Amino acid sequence: MTTQLSRRSALKLAGAGIGSVAVGATALRAGTNGVFRAGSGDPYDLWHDWAGMSGVDRVVGAGVLACNPHNTQPWRIAVSGGVIDVHSDPARRMPCNDASGREHFAGLGCAVENMAIAAGPAGFTPAVSLFPDGTGSDLVARIVLAPGGSSRDRELADAIPRRHTNRGPYTKAPVDVSRLPAGIDGADVRWVTDRDRLGDLYVEATEAIVADDEQSAEAFSWFRSDRGDVDEHRDGLTLDGQGLGGLTLFAAKMLPAQSRADGDAFWVKATREVHTATAAAYGVITVDDVTDRAAQVTGGRLLARMHLAATALGLGFHHMNQITERIDRDRATGGPDTFSGRWGAILGRPASTGLVSFRIGHPERTAGLSPRRRLADVTTG
Template sequence: MATNTVTDEYPEIALTRRDGLKLAGLGIASVAALGMGVGGVRAVTNGAFSAGSGDPYDLWHDWHSMTGIERVVAAGALACNPHNTQPWRMIVDGDVIVVHSDPSRRMPINDASGREHLAGLGCAVENMVIAAGAAGSTSQVTLFPHGLASDHVARIGLRKDRPRQDRDLAAAIPHRHTNRGPYTSAPVDLSDFAEQSLRVDGASVLWITDKAAREKLGRLYVEATEAITADTAQSTEAFSWFRSSRGSIDKYRDGLTLDAQGLGDLALFAAKLLPAQSREDGDAYWVKATREVHTATAAAYGVIVVDDVTDRSAQVNGGRLLARMHLTATALGLGLHHMNQITERIDRDAASGNPDVFSARWAALLGRPASTGLLSFRIGHPERTPGLSPRRSLDDVVTS
């Protein structure tokens, strides 16, 4: 399995404001002409003409044609998960699926408490429950059958004995992608999420819709993003999961990519045309996008809340509910964007022994202790179709 280390081989590309204005001024025809020269080589190298196609994306396209337990396991491999680390290893034994944590896919600096890692595993568990239910199977889920300290996170026993359910959510599985682009100003009817909010024990959703509260939360997100990018260790670890070139996508088949950043078509093509830029430039782009796009266009924020964010079972259950929220949004044609900068900074400061500068304000916005706010996201009507994220093959993550 490929390790994730920071090298100069696959540096991040970030479209700066100046570059974007220059290329926008040229117009699409001029940019295309520029792509025929040296920039064209860069465009090919960075996947400008192959986005969403090839081996790293086959699972998205092939899921419809799969059947049986292979389809169920593939649903787990297509689940949402923070930073697209794909933290799972799965074993199939007849009608039983065993889900293990892969410790090599931890992000110990950005995810110091492990909440995102285990939540990602919970997302995989729930995707499989949903896919199995749509095929008429009952799923008996047992969390941490060998104790909370174990990497054996879940056992899913399948029994085909019930009417099909969750078919709308299952149909959304191959269409669910994180949408980091701008959203329209149209409000979101959150009543469509009410039923799903009750489907996972031990986790619920707190919605933040009031304009003043959204603005306060938006400012806190920006501040947390600035704190992450100012923390060299945290920024560097996050950068190690960015796959800017097609070569790195084909090699790792995980992480974040330019196609998933929510850029417009011209800006995305231009970003792939430009020479590779630095981690610092990428951080500057992220802060700017958080301020001017992500928080500026959020119709609402959702926070997955549990009794105790340090409880490993609660972390998994929170991820299970998050998967249902994301699939529901997809089925409704809504965009959903995971935004965990605030909790990442809370955990980072706690692990480093630094002053806690976010918990009190996070708690004030939640109206409950910071220790209950597990994960968060924004939601809205998207202006753009999100790009596909790369995925490892089932051969890479499943044994039988």
């Protein structure tokens, strides 16, 4: 007898932490859906090739490998000799899930910081200026590379090709947050002590996002459900990046792609039963004003540094911005603001200072690689 299993069922099992599923004739999808090529092939080559790169290409490559919300890869990069201009790509904005643009510009800040970190060990001294043409310009940052490197950030630079978002379960082992960066000029990290209350708020915000048809549809449009989508787009979220157990991931890839409703249900379940249930600690990047473009980029620079430092320590790191996405969405639509008050109470400071947030812990599983666009596709000059 052949046992039939929908991808929805596989993902439900994954959300409950069950990694063994039965599969039948749907195994025919394995070859075409990348079951045996996870993390390999052209969309992943930069992760494997970066360590062997040198010069300006190595610095730019570090920027393309930077963490960024939803893996939208929001950058366009112009290179002229030792000058790197990092531009915002407005086509990669998510106006429903990121109404204020905070995640978009924080992601650009992540790219800037990755390049600044990589520059020293690559033999350069970087000078970074934000919005040299003003905050109304798409030119977010200019990085001028002068000869003369430094080994100061070598440990963080070495972590660049190993840094991945880990959405899987974490162990119960505590995390010594004192070993992580406390902040940079213009941005700080605030560690949340009331984890239960924050976890409940994350779940509630996730439920609100999936109940909002426009937010749900926009988020789902960035999910690459099979290898063909990955090869075509080279961005977005993938099954490999969901933190599934090996057999569950194998089954999910062989089965027909889940619907948006199924994906939303899985996300809520995973948020409740994996992400918030196993977080060892929550951190929030805080700035003076989350609507200020320069502050958004600066906060992103700290976010990148935090993620690389966590990677160097062997910690899992997972960006979780559902609460702030709902705050911005309610403000943009004129709906009731149901999250700012509680967000501010958890932070112990105004909600307008909490830019982006994350969970960390000791991961039970190795994080999957995310696809990346080619340098030639994002750079000019």
